Amino acid sequence: xxxxxxxxxxxxxxxxxxxxxxxxxxxxxxxxxxxxxxxxxxxxxxxxxxxxxxxxxxxxxxxxxxxxxxxxxxxxxxxxxxxxxxxxxxxxxxxxxxx
Numbered sequence: 465x466x467x468x469x470x471x472x473x474x475x476x477x478x479x480x481x482x483x484x485x486x487x488x489x490x491x492x493x494x495x496x497x498x499x500x501x502x503x504x505x506x507x508x509x510x511x512x513x514x515x516x517x518x519x520x521x522x523x524x525x526x527x528x529x530x531x532x533x534x535x536x537x538x539x540x541x542x543x544x545x546x547x548x549x550x551x552x553x554x555x556x557x558x559x560x561x562x563x
Contacts, residue, residue: 466551468550469550470527472490472535474545475543475545477542490534495514497514499555505563507560508563527549531547
């Protein structure tokens with residue numbers, strides 16, 4: 465299984481409503497906000513950070529395109545975004561909120 469971490473930043477005066485709508489769009493596109501920890505429990509990722517897992521041959525670029533489409537759809541006029549995607553194999557956490 466491939467795992468990707470996605471970070472989105474809305475720029476140019478984004479507000480809480482903009483981020484709530486972003487979260488709904490990302491969730492609908494299959495991007496989650498919970499990460500499964502090695503002990504089997506789950507934790508919430510920081511705001512506007514997502515995880516995407518797949519058994520397909522997707523790459524960081526194809527996941528970027530998928531996430532970019534989700535962010536762009538319904539984006540309020542005047543807002544722009546930054547997007548970062550990385551494929552990960554191992555990770556460590558500190559102080560994430562349990563789900």
